[in-house]
Amino acid sequence: MSLTTGFEHIVRENEPLAAHTSLKLGGVAQYFAEPTTRDELIALVKRCAEDQVPVRLLGGGSNLLVRSEGVQGCVIHLSAPEFCQISVDGNSLTAGGGAKLSHFIATAAREGFSGPEQLVGIPGTVGGALHNNTGYHGVDFGGWVRSATVLTRDGQIATRDSDSLSFSYRQSSLTELAILEGRFEFETEPANSLTKRMQKLWIVRRAAQPDADENSAYMFRDHGGESASKLISDAGLAGESVGPVHVSDRDPNFFVAESGATSEQVLELMKKVRQQVADRLEIELQDAIQVW
Ligand SMILES: Cc1cc2nc3c(=O)[nH]c(=O)nc-3n(C[C@H](O)[C@H](O)[C@H](O)COP(=O)(O)OP(=O)(O)OC[C@H]3O[C@@H](n4cnc5c(N)ncnc54)[C@H](O)[C@@H]3O)c2cc1C
Incomplete structure (x- = not known):
């Protein structure tokens, strides 16, 4: 039985990965999956585990070089709306692992949450930024995390609170298969001053990189x-x-x-x-x- 059996609506074979990376290079993924719900994702990951199909998570592809021979196994892309939601409650923001980092940064600035505006212009997703502890000039993504919801390689959902998370230079303890969601808290500042600072930083970054x-x-x-x-x-x-x-x-x-x-x-x-x-x-x- 092929991996696609029963998952025809979410799994494609031989998907070119170049279009999914910022370098726009590399070969195909043997299987490429875009689940639309958590249940579909879990069922797929369990099937991969049973069939011994290796699984990798693709975010925005901004920190990946795919070799020309491509990737054996299944590449999972959390592009469906279920994985890309961003919501705000008081001074806490919750974001799906597939949400674009640019959306996260813009939402934080609009809500008057300070810090994320410093990362303006960095491509990728919230999941990729949590996995890599992405940062710029001493400001690291992991600093605002209060908890994260992950999916383990055997298909179990788990929540990690800040006591069990650690972040250091460009790495985090979030090494599970998929980061599904993060909850973050921030200091506050007037939204208009954050927006102005973000615009200035964006201009500086575009000139420098x-x-x-x-x-x-x-x-x-x-x-x-x-x-x-x-x-x-x-x-x-x-x-x-x-x-x-x-x-x-x-x-x-x-x-x-x-x-x-x-x-x-x-x-x-x-x-x-x-x-x-x-x-x-x-x-x-x-x-x-x-x-x-
Ligand atoms: C123009 C440009 C500027 C950049 N500037 C900076 C910078 O200033 N600072 C910096 O730190 N980086 C920078 N980067 C690198 C990159 O943007 C970041 O590392 C980014 O956070 C990667 O996120 P991504 O979603 O694209 O991850 P990807 O490249 O797709 O994946 C990177 C890793 O994260 C894992 N991953 C992705 N999503 C998930 C998930 N949901 N669950 C579990 N694992 C996941 C992948 O499996 C892979 O191991 C830059 C890149 C470019 C192209």
């Missing part, structure tokens, strides 16, 4: 308090390229994949940058991007 629409990705982790951008620049690698993939002139910790680029060229440029930073600065850069 490429946009996700430019087929770009953020590549390496900072090292010992030094930004990866500075290290790559200090190693003289701004503008370095492999074929149509190049280190961004605006921020060297971003690679931009021009038309005709392949995932292997991105991997080759990553290797070149890692090697030259090691040779010139004696520092081992660690990847921020995940390779599937």
